Amino acid sequence: MDINYFSKVRILDGGMGQHLLSKGLKTKGSLWSATALIDEKYHKLVIDSHLDFIKAGAEVIITNNFSARKTRMIQNKVEKHFAYANTKAGELAFKAKEISKKKIIIGGSLPPQNDTYVLDSRDKNIIEKNFYEQGVLLKPFVDFFYLDVLSSSKECKIAINICEKLDLPVLVGLHVKKNGKLPSKENIAEVFEKCKNKNLLGIILACTSPEIIENTVDEIKELKQLNEIPNDIVIRARGETVPNEGKNNQNNFEFEYDSEDVEIKDTYESEQKSKYDMPPSSDSEDYDDIEDEDIDDI
Numbered sequence: 001m002d003i004n005y006f007s008k009v010r011i012l013d014g015g016m017g018q019h020l021l022s023k024g025l026k027t028k029g030s031l032w033s034a035t036a037l038i039d040e041k042y043h044k045l046v047i048d049s050h051l052d053f054i055k056a057g058a059e060v061i062i063t064n065n066f067s068a069r070k071t072r073m074i075q076n077k078v079e080k081h082f083a084y085a086n087t088k089a090g091e092l093a094f095k096a097k098e099i100s101k102k103k104i105i106i107g108g109s110l111p112p113q114n115d116t117y118v119l120d121s122r123d124k125n126i127i128e129k130n131f132y133e134q135g136v137l138l139k140p141f142v143d144f145f146y147l148d149v150l151s152s153s154k155e156c157k158i159a160i161n162i163c164e165k166l167d168l169p170v171l172v173g174l175h176v177k178k179n180g181k182l183p184s185k186e187n188i189a190e191v192f193e194k195c196k197n198k199n200l201l202g203i204i205l206a207c208t209s210p211e212i213i214e215n216t217v218d219e220i221k222e223l224k225q226l227n228e229i230p231n232d233i234v235i236r237a238r239g240e241t242v243p244n245e246g247k248n249n250q251n252n253f254e255f256e257y258d259s260e261d262v263e264i265k266d267t268y269e270s271e272q273k274s275k276y277d278m279p280p281s282s283d284s285e286d287y288d289d290i291e292d293e294d295i296d297d298i
Helices: 016-022 032-038 040-055 070-075 079-100 124-141 153-165 188-194 210-225 292-297
Strands: 060-062 105-110 144-150 170-174 200-205
Touching: 016 032, 016 040, 032 040, 032 079, 040 060, 040 079, 060 079, 070 079, 070 124, 079 105, 079 124, 105 124, 105 153, 124 153, 144 153, 153 170, 153 188, 170 188, 188 210, 200 210
Parallel strands: 060 105, 105 144, 144 170, 170 200
Antiparallel strands: none
16 A cells, blocks of 8 residues: 555545444344444445445445454353454445445554543553454455544553554554543653554544544644654544535534644534434443543544
8 A cells, every 4th residue: 555645635435333223233232333244134235335435435434343352242141253253344334335436445444442432541552452353354355444432652662662563554543532532641752652553544633522632633733844854744523423415514624634734624424412423331231431522532
């Protein structure tokens, strides 16, 4: 993949989980969208959902394995399906690309390997092993890896090293809170100082509201001017966005960040904060364990 692919604005897909639910997916436990990978009867639904976003104008799609991380599979007693589910996520995304007959780029989702929106305090070697196990299954089907809603430089650095070993470039997705910092209490500049890498495609602010993005523009702009961040700044919401042949849905926000002056334009999509593509917490089938601030952020 061209390391400068994001030197111009690109349109990425929206939230697969919520879109799958809107199309009839019945989830099991806290597996969320991973249910559609384990259960073969939903495979066509996954392909159709990818195609919906492609038809809506997406140039980049992300594999549907956010909840197919090892810890989530263990918690739901379906660990035996780990390899199958992650391989299937790559296969179904690739199939959608073939059916579309368009020049679609596929990103392999490497999500937080423990819980979401919090620092993974586990041993570095365990986290590294988890990232590798998921990445190696996705590699045959993807053009790059997408670090999907990470919360610390610790996780980012580990994941980027794995991406380098697997010889694929990486797009980093950071979750930033109202105070402009990650759950690890680091700011964006601190994360990138610790995670510089030749295979870095750019950054994404993931599961973050338009207001928070606006508040972090100056910091991102400064990094860009100092040539700290390669290529353009990419902003992507993994919130609920139901494709409608390129037409915007009510309550959606659309932004795009220009590499020259970082002005708000027109690509960031996010529906109302009550709907977003994040799985339930590992301890519950609803969102009770997510902080109010996290809900407000999305």
